[in-house]
Amino acid sequence: MKSTLMILLILTVGGAKLLAQTKGKKVVAAKPQAVTGAVMANGKKIYNQYCLACHMADGAGVPNMNPPLTKTSYVLGDKTRLINVILNGLATGEEIDGETYTNVMPAHNFLSDQEVADVLSFVRNSFGNKAAGISVAEVKAIRIKNTKK
């Protein structure tokens, strides 16, 4: 009786632990990328080439059409959502801090993990923004998660 209970206890605890591990496969809690001068320089290069045309040199966007990047909840908030905006684009017309924008943002999944990490770290530390960088590991994990879906 005692041994059965023991086994049951071990199984329950073990099961609970397993559950906890697989429960919400969140972003790998990697160390945020240190936003070095090199990261900012590379990020800026990518921004100028792929982002500036729509979001403008000062990140202000275009009223009614292209959202700004200046201290918005999308830029400063949820990292998963932000990384997915780069990888998948944004075409839902969802509200961004109370406003809607008509243009479609195409997917930028052709950027490497390093390029995504660098440009996001750059954006999160430009245009009046100040936030932790995005790491290559974070981007990689999201990309893997997206392919698994």
Add this chain to the structure above:
Amino acid sequence: MVCNRFTTVKKIMKKILYIPALLVVLAFFSLYAFKNITSGPKPDADNVGLKLPEGFGALKVADIGAKARHIVVTPQGIIYVKLARVKEEKGIIVLKENSDGRAQITGGFGNYGGTGIYLKDGYLYASSNKEVYRYKLNDKNEVIDPNNPEMIVKGLKMGRQHETKSLVLDNDGNLYVNIGVPSNSCQEQDRGLRSAGIPGCPLLDSAAGIWQFKKDKLNQSYSEGIRYATGLRNVVGLDWNQQNNQLFVMQHGRDNLNSSWPEIYNTKESAELPAECLYALKKGDNAGWPFMYYDGIQHKKIVAPEYGGDKKKEADAKYIDPAVAYPAHMAPNGLLFYTGNMFPEKYKNGAFIAFHGSWNRAPEPQKGFFVVFQPFKDGKPSGDWEVFADNFAGSAEKAAMNKADHRPCGLAQGADGSLYVTDDAKGTIYRIVYNKK
């Protein structure tokens, strides 16, 4: 003795003549002053910040604090303004002018945002982004029943971009509606990097053109309408030329030549291509979107990169040529043929175009934020266009950075020949007048 009498007579004569002389002078002055007051409203001292040609002035009619799109001004001095987004559930704002040219908001109706508004034959026509309504007017051009319009057209395609439905009527009972296409250049992936064009672009069946309907049939949709012209990406400014009885439209040309095709176009080429085109339309015309764009520098119709173009290959000759090509990306939102008598002769039957201002010229400086004048002769463009009303942006730097204070959108002509301009950034309504001096 004679001397004295004569001198006295002289004195009396002088006194008697003084009074009528004074009266004549007084009358002359008061009439002259009165003439100035009754000859039209006076412009503001600073012309509302606008830069205008010699002899022209501007006054601020009102600031309605909403996204003012197209506008109608009646001979009675009622102004109807269509709002892009409703303000307190009103999508059409009504104003009444005072004798000094300023106007007060007297009300509003129509709980739908949109751009198109036009007055013709006793009705006010207005559009949401899917439908066209019309409101019967009394003999003072007041809307009789603002809560019960007739729905003339319904079910028009509406995506998230190029969604507005500008409209105009001809003199034969027809209504023309722009149906812009919710796509930049019909790519498989809209605005995507090196994304090819969808073969044959099926979007053309229900968008990217001007559709013609009857002005007085209820509940028309695609099956009751005619695709009058096709291959037009998005037309916000359009007008009926009364001189030669023809529809003219301004197209918003495609974006993203460099961002989608960096191997073919650098950022400078992308900023300067394609032209914003004025088209003179006949039924059945095809302006060529998405398969081509108009290169205003080479003056050629060029195959779009989405459909195999390389910046040089010329497009099929079947596509129509523009009447005039203007600099790229300036966003023509208003077109008006001037038929008034206030402005000098050279403006008669020519076209004013409101350029809303570019965004797709970055990293080059942005351009536009002004109203231009295009001279016409016998229903055809004749001579170079010129900037007519400038500095809506507030400064050259603000214009270059797309940080304009005001962005011109709609155009209308008053009964006295004034030119009205709306601003959809802050909702300022301008009235431009000419003073013969």
